[in-house]
Amino acid sequence: MYKLGIDVGGTNTDAVLIDEQDAVVAAVKRPTSDDIYTGIMDAVDAVLEASGADRALIGRAMLGTTQCTNAIVERRNLASVAVLRVGAPASVGIPPMVDWADDLAAVSRGSAIIEGGFEYDGRRLAVFDEGACRAFFEGVRGKVDAVALSCVFSTVRDDDERRAAEVAREVLGDKVHLSVSSEIGSMGLVERENATILNAALNEVSRRFTEGFAESLAAKGITEAEVYLSQNDGTLMTMEHARRYPILTIACGPTNSIRGASYLTGVDDAIVIDVGGTTTDLGILSNGFPRESGVAVNIGGVRTNFRMPDVLSIGLGGGSVVRVSESADGTVSATVGPDSVGYRIAERALVFGGDTCTATDVAVRLGMAEVGDASLVAGLPLAHAEAAMETIRAMVEDAIDVMKVSSDPIDVVLVGGGAIVLPQDLAGTRQVLAPEHAGCANAIGSALSKVSGTYEELVDYDAVPRDEALAAARAAAIEAAVAAGAVPETVVVVDVEDVPLAYYPGHTNRVKARAAGDLA
Structure with missing residues (x-):
């Protein structure tokens, strides 16, 4: 049985085929298409041709996609x-979506x-006004595709x-998507509510890419997979789960790369670039897993607090546009990016015979990479290429320090x-590894991802001893991973944390545990 891993990026769509021994059988890159699916199918065709594998033997297909991120950033295909x-x-002073941009708030x-809700210690804030709740849903019936609930x-x-x-189900029926904040975000009403609204708005996008991916595979004869x-913690979720929580696919590209980097090198602790x-x-x-961000994350201009990887992005890539200037005294300086030729780099x-100097051209001129026709950059002054590479080095070394x-x-x-554009003698590093198949690490990470389970609760250590609370959290996380489809004997706890909450009574802590295991 083979595993097919696909990762859709802004420039390239990568596909890999993994055998039963978790060895890479074939790995390919194809340009990402405007409609996404053409690029995916081109990559699938290419990886099948390169491997010679029987498509009927593909038992699992995993997709990492940027479509939810793009929908929010571009304000496209969002549900009402x-x-x-x-x-x-208590909370009427700050209405929902108060600081959202108008074009996004239009969802x-x-x-x-x-009225309703609770105090920080679980005491009731006000009696739940079921009549007002029902009246609100009666007023929006037939006008919306999804509902975002927060408390x-x-x-x-x-x-x-x-x-x-x-009540929403009773009034609106089963076809309207429900997004509930306690299932998505963490502490902090406004940020949790924001994440819940975004999740609801992504309902139509998630339906399209889940159904479209399955239909596209079937069209290619991959019917047994x-x-x-x-999802963005470096693990997998079912199609049903993705339809309920599409927001969890945001930033899955970097986490796939991190997981793929761990597999390709055998390293469990590192910075992955x-x-x-x-x-x-x-x-x-x-x-062996991506580190989770401990702060609120801004998505498309909206501040949220749901689970996100700790990732830093800079405007540097293989297609980044290079501009060089020379002062009167002969000093050469260069800027690299943030603009890029993107998936049109081959043009x-x-x-490749184009007219734009990119970071890839610089790497080829300096003998760091063999891409395209090196003779076409022979006219690029060596001093200009060296100045651009120093700029690239400084950008990456500064990011490593951060x-x-x-x-x-x-x-x-x-x-x-695009890793070919980076030097391998970077300040602040112990060793710089560039493994085989590094170019498709994101698709490899997707194909080899595990299944996870997470547990989070507020615990007063005056009532429950810390050791007992942490042990219970570990057990609950393992149980959640098994329930999600992990093989029980492969599940391990990968992260446990407890954070004191100073504004709570007693010794209240936010206890969180995460476990992961192989897909059953």
Whole structure:
């Protein structure tokens, strides 16, 4: 049985085929198409041709896609949403979507704040106003595709959110998508509500790419494969889960690369630098998995607090446009990016006969890479190429310093098709690894991803001893991973943390655990 891994980036769509021994049978890159699916199918055709494998023997197909991110950034194909917050009178001072850009806030077809919700310690803030809840849903019936529900401190008690969801089902029926904040975000009402609204707005996008991917595979004769989507913690989710929580696919590209880097090198702790055609993403590989961000994350101008990887992106890629200037005294300086020729690099870069100097042209001129026709950059002055490479070096070394948590040297793994533009003697590093198949690390990470389970709860250590609370969190995370489809004997706890909450009574901590295992 083979595993097919596909990762759709802004410039390239990568595909790999993995055999039963987890060895890479074939890996290919194809330009990403405007309609996404043409590029995916071209990559599938290419990887099947390169491997000679029988497509009937592909038992699993995994997709990592940027479509949800693109939909938010570009404000395209977003569903109409009704937004209900349970939290009056305490939260009426800040209405939903108060700081959203007008073009994105237009997804809302109506919003309301009704009485209900809880205090930080679980005491009731106000009685849930079921009449107002029902009236709101009656008012938006037939006008919206999805509903976003939030409640004050629903991460402590979700009673009112669950009841609001029941009322929504009664009034609006089963076809309207429900997005519930306690299932998506963490502490912080506004950020959690924002993530919930975005998740609801992505309903139509998620339906299209899940159905479209399955149909496209079937059209290529891949009919026996179980289909999964990559999520942004470096693990997989089912198609059904992806339809319910499409927001969890955001930033899955960098996490796939991080997981792929770990597999290709055998390294479990490092900085992974994923260089694409337009941007470079730096992430932390910790215990074999991407490190999660501990701060609120901005997505398309919206501040959210749901699970996201700790990734730093800079405007540097293989297609980044290089501009060189020379002062009167002969000093040469260069800028690289942030603009890029993107997936048109094969048309516009100098080494392919184009008229635009890119970072790839610089690497070829300096003998760092063999791409295209090297004779076409022979006229690029060596001083200009060297100045551009120094700029590239400085950009990456500065980014490494930002990601490091100490001044000690750290291992670095270079992956991505654009990694050829980076020097391998980078300051602040212990060793720089560029493994075989690094160009398709994202697709490899997708194909070899595990299944995870997460547990999070607020615990008062005065009532439950810390050791007991952490043990219970580990057990619950393992149980969640098994329930998600992991083989029980392969599940291990990959992360446990407890964070004291100073504004809570007693010794209350946010306890969180994550476990992962092989797909059953």
